[in-house]
Amino acid sequence: MPATRNDQRLWMYQTMVKSRAFEAAIKPAYFEGKLPAFNMANGPIPGEMHLSDGQEPCAVGVCVHLQPGDAVTATHRPHHVAIAKGVDLQAMAAEIFGKRAGLSGGRGGHMHLFDAKVNFCCSGIIAEGMGPAVGAALAARLQGRDGVAVSFIGEGAANQGAFHEALNLAAVWKVPAVFVIEDNAWGISVPKRACTAVARNSDRAAAYGMPGVHVEGNDPDAVCTAAGEAIARARAGEGPTLIEVETTRLEGHFMGDAEGYRPKGEVEALKARDPIPAYRRRLEQDGIEAGLLDRLEAEAKGEVDAAFAFARSTPYPAAEEAFAHVYR
Amino acid sequence: MSTAESLPAEAAAGRRLTIAKAMSEAIAQEMERDPAVLVMGEDIGRLGGVFGTTTGLLDRFGPERVRDTPISETAFIGAAVGLAAAGMRPVVELMFVDFFGVCMDAIYNLAAKQAYFSGGQVACPLVLMTSVGGGYGDAGQHSQCLYATFGHLPGLKVVTPSNAYDAKGMMTAAIRDPNPVIFMFHKALQGMGWLGTVPGSIAAVPREAYTVDLGRAAVVREGRDVTLVGLGATTHHGLDAAAELEGEGISAEVIDLRSIAPLDRETVIASVAKTGRLVVADDDYRSCGVAAEVIASVCEDGRAKLAAPPRRVTFPDVPVPFSPALEHPLLPSAAKMAAAARALVGEREPA
Numbered sequence: 001m002p003a004t005r006n007d008q009r010l011w012m013y014q015t016m017v018k019s020r021a022f023e024a025a026i027k028p029a030y031f032e033g034k035l036p037a038f039n040m041a042n043g044p045i046p047g048e049m050h051l052s053d054g055q056e057p058c059a060v061g062v063c064v065h066l067q068p069g070d071a072v073t074a075t076h077r078p079h080h081v082a083i084a085k086g087v088d089l090q091a092m093a094a095e096i097f098g099k100r101a102g103l104s105g106g107r108g109g110h111m112h113l114f115d116a117k118v119n120f121c122c123s124g125i126i127a128e129g130m131g132p133a134v135g136a137a138l139a140a141r142l143q144g145r146d147g148v149a150v151s152f153i154g155e156g157a158a159n160q161g162a163f164h165e166a167l168n169l170a171a172v173w174k175v176p177a178v179f180v181i182e183d184n185a186w187g188i189s190v191p192k193r194a195c196t197a198v199a200r201n202s203d204r205a206a207a208y209g210m211p212g213v214h215v216e217g218n219d220p221d222a223v224c225t226a227a228g229e230a231i232a233r234a235r236a237g238e239g240p241t242l243i244e245v246e247t248t249r250l251e252g253h254f255m256g257d258a259e260g261y262r263p264k265g266e267v268e269a270l271k272a273r274d275p276i277p278a279y280r281r282r283l284e285q286d287g288i289e290a291g292l293l294d295r296l297e298a299e300a301k302g303e304v305d306a307a308f309a310f311a312r313s314t315p316y317p318a319a320e321e322a323f324a325h326v327y328r
Numbered sequence: 329m330s331t332a333e334s335l336p337a338e339a340a341a342g343r344r345l346t347i348a349k350a351m352s353e354a355i356a357q358e359m360e361r362d363p364a365v366l367v368m369g370e371d372i373g374r375l376g377g378v379f380g381t382t383t384g385l386l387d388r389f390g391p392e393r394v395r396d397t398p399i400s401e402t403a404f405i406g407a408a409v410g411l412a413a414a415g416m417r418p419v420v421e422l423m424f425v426d427f428f429g430v431c432m433d434a435i436y437n438l439a440a441k442q443a444y445f446s447g448g449q450v451a452c453p454l455v456l457m458t459s460v461g462g463g464y465g466d467a468g469q470h471s472q473c474l475y476a477t478f479g480h481l482p483g484l485k486v487v488t489p490s491n492a493y494d495a496k497g498m499m500t501a502a503i504r505d506p507n508p509v510i511f512m513f514h515k516a517l518q519g520m521g522w523l524g525t526v527p528g529s530i531a532a533v534p535r536e537a538y539t540v541d542l543g544r545a546a547v548v549r550e551g552r553d554v555t556l557v558g559l560g561a562t563t564h565h566g567l568d569a570a571a572e573l574e575g576e577g578i579s580a581e582v583i584d585l586r587s588i589a590p591l592d593r594e595t596v597i598a599s600v601a602k603t604g605r606l607v608v609a610d611d612d613y614r615s616c617g618v619a620a621e622v623i624a625s626v627c628e629d630g631r632a633k634l635a636a637p638p639r640r641v642t643f644p645d646v647p648v649p650f651s652p653a654l655e656h657p658l659l660p661s662a663a664k665m666a667a668a669a670r671a672l673v674g675e676r677e678p679a
Contacts, residue, residue: 071410071413071414073410102447103449104444104445104449107444107445107447108444108445108447112441114442114447114450115449116449121446121450123437123438125433125437128406128437130406131404131406131409131410131438132406132407133410134403134406134407135407135409135410135411135412135414135418136410136411136413136414137410138407138411139410139415139416142366142392142393143415161402162402162403165398165400165402166400166403166406166407168400168403169400169403169404169407173395325444325446325448326443326444326482327483327485327506327507328448328451328452328506328507
């Protein structure tokens with residue numbers, strides 16, 4: 001099995017840092033106007049906000065293998081995947097602020113990000129992106145492209161009907177698709193063990209005659225290896241793969257979540273094995289210069305700062321713009 | 329070409345087709361014209377569709393473009409949205425509209441919102457064809473119309489043809505449309521050998537491809553005294569009622585809505601402005617339905633001065649029962665439309 005290349009590792013590191021910086025920039029903006037009395041409707045970013053802190057390895061380990069023409073569908077917790085897929089950072093930030101220059105002019109918001117240039121979309125309904133991924137994969141084959149489609153879902157989505165229907169359809173049609181389960185162990189407040197009959201959802205792949213791969217350790221290199229094999233299989237016409245990645249949710253389900261359901265000390269323990277500093281240590285141990293990593297970090301944070309400055313300063317849509325794009 | 333011309337006049341000459349044959353011919357011609365068009369659904373391959381919508385397509389275009397699916401509506405309608413986003417033009421069959429309960433998420437949260445949530449970046453050129461209607465003893469999980477259920481949701485176009493000429497032209501237009509189109513075909517009009525067919529649904533159909541604009545109602549019979557509005561099967565009830573009323577000296581204008589979304593309010597308003605009386609028939613459930621929407625639109629607009637309160641002839645708010653003794657009395661009919669029209673004409677204009 002080929003080792004992950006250095007350029008891939010550096011890209012993964014920088015992209016994880018960028019994603020974390022993006023979430024870090026959201027936090028203070030989100031709470032503006034929502035304190036001292038929390039009201040989700042207030043502030044420059046209203047509505048639910050699902051942050052991806054801790055889940056970055058899933059996104060970068062998969063997307064490092066993808067081209068803009070490859071399709072990705074993601075979930076209600078989409079920022080890390082969107083950033084790894086190359087979604088326009090300024091337009092994404094502007095969308096989250098509800099601005100005209102946003103990806104959809106403020107019609108979608110943080111749970112409904114579309115960037116056609118890089119074939120990215122996400123949705124707020126659990127397991128909903130899996131059917132479209134089967135279709136995107138089939139389209140690639142019918143159009144004679146070597147494109148693949150990747151659908152990211154959470155571990156809770158593996159109990160949805162759409163999950164099972166889509167896996168069967170993908171397998172019976174042998175489409176070039178990869179399904180990636182980000183197992184952060186929590187479905188809002190319910191732990192995986194309380195609602196899922198198997199310890200590993202990757203075991204469920206056997207029911208659909210496709211390979212099931214389990215990746216431990218929330219490790220970008222391990223995700224990269226597993227995803228690389230699955231995507232190569234898909235491109236070679238050998239059919240779909242189901243991958244489950246053990247990852248961590250370092251924040252609440254949504255911002256403002258009091259997390260009374262979480263065992264005492266769990267979050268602290270998870271933060272102690274935060275995948276980003278852990279990956280930096282490994283890169284340094286493998287001989288990557290600290291100075292280079294510092295530069296990559298600074299570059300990523302600069303890009304995020306610019307995106308948020310743009311998002312804040314760019315205008316809101318006019319009310320009548322709500323009526324545009326109902327039909328195409 | 330309008331339906332007003334096509335219904336009685338064209339039926340007299342030329343090649344006459346059932347709606348089933350007109351639909352499969354339209355799909356075949358679009359598949360010939362555009363390699364992006366493909367068909368998916370349950371039993372649409374070798375069988376040619378339970379309602380004959382895909383007859384002959386598998387032999388002509390092969391299994392890559394004519395795909396029998398597992399019984400997994402959520403997956404294959406979701407897949408159709410992904411195909412449409414990638415530039416394909418899927419025509420998908422949901423065998424009975426009653427089955428929408430297992431796949432509505434893919435229809436109204438994905439297909440209907442793809443253009444909007446992408447700010448127009450991503451289109452969803454998808455046709456979902458589905459059978460509607462009862463009256464043949466199949467009970468309430470296989471006999472509903474549910475026009476309003478779909479017509480209520482922004483981002484969908486929802487159409488239902490009353491005859492084969494419109495069916496071909498509307499299917500061709502639906503496949504070429506960049507939006508998701510719910511194409512509802514009525515079982516009482518479909519022309520299946522195993523199910524009775526209203527004769528008026530069989531019409532002369534040109535061999536060449538043509539389109540009938542989506543979102544446009546048709547005046548299928550002109551009249552002065554009362555406007556009878558129907559859609560799909562109830563269009564024929566309206567025509568039969570008008571023929572009956574003519575013998576009594578009442579001149580009825582009949583409108584075939586053809587489209588539920590967008591709803592052609594202007595055509596109805598213009599007609600009622602002339603007649604001053606309105607009866608709307610709809611074999612969907614009564615409350616919050618298409619008939620209510622048509623009447624509200626006319627009243628709210630105000631240009632048409634009503635000589636009498638408008639009336640609805642609908643299926644009542646009751647699940648469709650099995651026994652003919654229970655179901656048949658509940659269905660809209662020509663007799664009920666004629667009775668409503670007579671009552672309105674008999675009512676005096678307010679002083």
